[in-house]
Amino acid sequence: MSPSEDALRVFEGDLVLAIEHVDACVATFRGTEDVDLQFLFAERLPTLGSAALPALRKILDDPEVSGSLRYLAAWVALQIGDRGDSVAVLCREVETATRWSLPAAGALAQFGIREGVGPVLAALSRVDPQDTAEVIGYVTALRDLGGDLPTPARERFRSEGPRWMMRAIEDDFPEV
The missing domain is CATH 1.25.10 (Leucine-rich Repeat Variant)
Known part of the structure; x- marks a missing residue:
């Protein structure tokens, strides 16, 4: 195996670990029931960037999550750049x-x-x-x-x- 192939495999492994860490951060956000803590997490989650969007979309799609968590997940996704699910959730909040x-x-x-x-x-x-x-x-x-x-x-x-x-x-x- 060439040094380039080794470097690529290491890089791919690092990416897998990074995504696991991002998912763990969003899971921590999702797992807390303290609304004040949810707000603090939501303020910091955009630093994860678009890597957090798949996990945030799962929150948006889950009918069992609280209204505050759904709103905050949509707000974070909007800040990251999502213009689909997050917009629909926020519009629905205003309408209802x-x-x-x-x-x-x-x-x-x-x-x-x-x-x-x-x-x-x-x-x-x-x-x-x-x-x-x-x-x-x-x-x-x-x-x-x-x-x-x-x-x-x-x-x-x-x-x-x-x-x-x-x-x-x-x-x-x-x-x-």
């Missing part, structure tokens, strides 16, 4: 009004995922105009995604929400 809807809308906006416009518009149609944090959060996501604020939402916020909030909204979406 879960605890993770607003953070998911923010993540979609942060990465400029235009598929998020429809779900954010749906969220704006159902949000309580008195819940200023949610209204401003979804409006900000819509602005960042380049969407237009529909007239019915504008009128509902104007008639049912605080005046200061409407002024803030009109800064981002002036009437034409």
Whole structure:
């Protein structure tokens, strides 16, 4: 066997070990039930790069995982560059009004995922105009995604929400 073939075999063995370590890191993330610890792991997982995507996709596809873990796995996958499963999960979070809807809308906006416009518009149609944090959060996501604020939402916020909030909204979406 030539020195080049030996070097290649060693390299391939190192790759196998590296993938095993990546999978172990994602397994540790998946195995914790402490949401605060999940967040800390999620902040660090993107350093693993695309090698983590197969294990993250398994989390996204598992109906038994918690909503927080699914959201965080989608958020990490989006940061790594996934634009398939992670986008679908985050859009579904926004559409179904879960605890993770607003953070998911923010993540979609942060990465400029235009598929998020429809779900954010749906969220704006159902949000309580008195819940200023949610209204401003979804409006900000819509602005960042380049969407237009529909007239019915504008009128509902104007008639049912605080005046200061409407002024803030009109800064981002002036009437034409």
